[in-house]
Amino acid sequence: MARIICPRCHCEKLYRMSTGKRRCSHCRYDFHPHRLPLYLTRDQWKSIITWFLLEQSSQTIANKTGIERKRVLRALTWIRRALIRDVPAVFSGTVEVDETYVGGRWKNKRTSIREKGTKRGRGTKKQPVFGILCRNGLVWAEIVDNVEAATLQPLITSKVKKGSIVCSDSWRAYTGIASKGFVHRMINHGERVYSDGKGNHINGLEGFWGYLKRKLAAKGGIRREKLFLYLGEYVWRYNHRKESEKVKLKRILELLEKEVGG
Numbered sequence: 001m002a003r004i005i006c007p008r009c010h011c012e013k014l015y016r017m018s019t020g021k022r023r024c025s026h027c028r029y030d031f032h033p034h035r036l037p038l039y040l041t042r043d044q045w046k047s048i049i050t051w052f053l054l055e056q057s058s059q060t061i062a063n064k065t066g067i068e069r070k071r072v073l074r075a076l077t078w079i080r081r082a083l084i085r086d087v088p089a090v091f092s093g094t095v096e097v098d099e100t101y102v103g104g105r106w107k108n109k110r111t112s113i114r115e116k117g118t119k120r121g122r123g124t125k126k127q128p129v130f131g132i133l134c135r136n137g138l139v140w141a142e143i144v145d146n147v148e149a150a151t152l153q154p155l156i157t158s159k160v161k162k163g164s165i166v167c168s169d170s171w172r173a174y175t176g177i178a179s180k181g182f183v184h185r186m187i188n189h190g191e192r193v194y195s196d197g198k199g200n201h202i203n204g205l206e207g208f209w210g211y212l213k214r215k216l217a218a219k220g221g222i223r224r225e226k227l228f229l230y231l232g233e234y235v236w237r238y239n240h241r242k243e244s245e246k247v248k249l250k251r252i253l254e255l256l257e258k259e260v261g262g
Contacts, residue, residue: 004060005236006031020045040067042253049076053245077229082255084142084232087239091134092161097168098201099147100209100229101126102216127227129212132159135153143228149173153180167200208238230233 006024013025020028040048044067049243050061051061058076062069103126124205130152131141140159144151160166162181168174170188185200215234216222222230240248 003054005041010039010041037100045075045248045253045256048072049079049249050245052076052079053248053252078256080229080233081253081254082258083236084229085253086236086251086255087140088138090135090161091132091138091140091159092164094135094136094165094167095160096133096205097131097152097160097166097174097210098202099128099130099144099152099171099173100213101128102213102231103127103224127224129231130155131205131208132156133202133208135204137204139205139208141208141231141235143231147171147173149176153177156180156182158188165200167202169202217218 004014004022006014006022006029011024011026014022015025017023017030021032023030037077044065047065048061056064056067058072061067061076062072065072066092067075072222093136128144129141129145130144130149131139132155133139142155144155147170153176156166156177157180160182163183165183165185166174166177167185167187168177171185174186176183186209187201212231214235219230240251243251
């Protein structure tokens, strides 16, 4: 757990007061402790988060805040780790399920990789990602090892309340969903049908995949071991897209304090 420091002079010797505040032994400043990592003050965290919400690069954030870039990079990792946890526990009602593949541009892949697999679709060497979207506009997504039934169906049963309507395409991994307590509505994309006219489709999740891929592409390449952090970031951004920057800033600060405290 990170130590609490004075937000004014960064002194580590503090006195605990009966009010719950801390008093710095050096500058005598009284403050409520905010246990945030990396020895940054609350104002510094606010500044980093503000620029993060504006999707600025780590170098730009370092330039704007005057904080060392290495420390900014670590702070951004803390932020993304906190955002991953801020997702709905269970979806209900009508949900959409689908999988996609993310990774670098095919023409930029090494020859040895391009020779092993197809450019797109199932069978590609790109990283598979599975997602669930509720019609209330919230989404959840996770990196998966494969897109077979043994992998995807347990995720559906753990994240979707039984009795819900599950909309999917005709991929074989979704066969048998109805037997697990769901109402299964399947759209056959192979016949270029994207909605049955009765509200059964996965267009919402397809829209999120497009948003995700545009955002990842703008990063210019992400190492596979870091991909889960950026996936969590863009899931969170999408889910909170209608909130003000002030509300999002406050929420991230609270998430960080919870992350460090527990």
